[in-house]
Amino acid sequence: MTQQLKTSATYSENAVSSEEHAIAARKTVERLIANGEPVALFLDVDGTLLDVALTPSTVHVPTYLPKLLDEIAERLHGALAIVTGRPLEEVDRLLHPAKFVAAGVHGGQMRLSDKGKIETLTPGFNPELVMDLKKIVEDLPGVVYEDKGSGIALHYRLAPELQSSLLMLLETLVPKYPTEFSICEGRKVVEVLPVGFSKGRALRKLATLPAFANKIPVMVGDDIADVDAFRAAEDLGGFGLKVQGENFSESESSFYGPSEVLDWLQKIANI
Numbered sequence: 001m002t003q004q005l006k007t008s009a010t011y012s013e014n015a016v017s018s019e020e021h022a023i024a025a026r027k028t029v030e031r032l033i034a035n036g037e038p039v040a041l042f043l044d045v046d047g048t049l050l051d052v053a054l055t056p057s058t059v060h061v062p063t064y065l066p067k068l069l070d071e072i073a074e075r076l077h078g079a080l081a082i083v084t085g086r087p088l089e090e091v092d093r094l095l096h097p098a099k100f101v102a103a104g105v106h107g108g109q110m111r112l113s114d115k116g117k118i119e120t121l122t123p124g125f126n127p128e129l130v131m132d133l134k135k136i137v138e139d140l141p142g143v144v145y146e147d148k149g150s151g152i153a154l155h156y157r158l159a160p161e162l163q164s165s166l167l168m169l170l171e172t173l174v175p176k177y178p179t180e181f182s183i184c185e186g187r188k189v190v191e192v193l194p195v196g197f198s199k200g201r202a203l204r205k206l207a208t209l210p211a212f213a214n215k216i217p218v219m220v221g222d223d224i225a226d227v228d229a230f231r232a233a234e235d236l237g238g239f240g241l242k243v244q245g246e247n248f249s250e251s252e253s254s255f256y257g258p259s260e261v262l263d264w265l266q267k268i269a270n271i
């Protein structure tokens with residue numbers, strides 16, 4: 001009994017301290033910006049700026065969001081970037097008319113200045129692999145195939161019970177294409193990406209751009225794929241701020257959801 005009590009107390013102490021740590025990190029970033037310290041902000045989209053929707057095309061974008069992000073980019077002297085799994089053409093459509101420095105499809109696409117062109121960095125997928133992936137989707141009705149050019153997403157939000165079958169089938173492809181693709185799990189989605197691409201690598205590259213270099217990088221995200229980018233920001237002397245959701249618990253998160261991220265961004269814009 002004593003042991004049991006001791007264990008729960010320890011857990012709850014840990015929970016409190018990690019929650020305090022997450023909130024303190026967010027407040028530190030606010031303070032840095034208020035004091036005019038050089039901060040560079042890297043923002044994930046789904047689950048961070050936008051509430052999760054049943055399908056990728058049914059997300060709701062608050063009408064004020066593009067202008068708000070523009071204002072913050074200006075305030076940070078251009079040091080705001082979008083780091084997302086979505087294709088950048090789609091991000092531009094969602095945030096129209098605003099455009100930002102960005103990495104799309106987990107770094108498979110990059111735009112190195114807000115007025116620049118979208119560059120594709122990935123090689124094309126092996127057509128045979130594409131056929132194998134399409135076959136998997138055919139065999140699992142309810143799984144949705146999203147071709148993003150630089151990556152392919154297999155969504156199971158409409159059929160969550162198929163997660164393990166989907167992963168098992170994907171694993172059977174690994175030995176067939178040993179060097180061609182990697183799998184990245186997300187929110188009710190498995191992403192198939194060419195080997196070597198990740199949000200962490202993308203953030204490190206964006207952080208070398210003149211508007212971002214020698215600034216304190218802050219990555220805000222809600223997904224497993226964002227963990228690599230949190231690590232990159234922390235390695236560069238900055239912060240990874242988690243958003244609570246399907247992947248991160250309340251106790252480890254700096255924000256309870258996209259609505260709190262948007263409130264925070266509004267606060268930053270008005271500091």
Ligand SMILES: O=P(O)(O)OC[C@H]1O[C@H](O[C@H]2O[C@H](CO)[C@@H](O)[C@H](O)[C@H]2O)[C@H](O)[C@@H](O)[C@@H]1O
Nearest residue numbers: 045046052053054055056084085086157187189
């Ligand atoms: O890196 P992000 O900006 O978070 O983008 C990750 C993926 O987002 C989209 O899928 C996710 O959001 C959908 C809409 O809320 C949801 O229906 C789906 O279950 C999520 O996985 C997008 O479709 C993917 O291409 C992105 O990689």
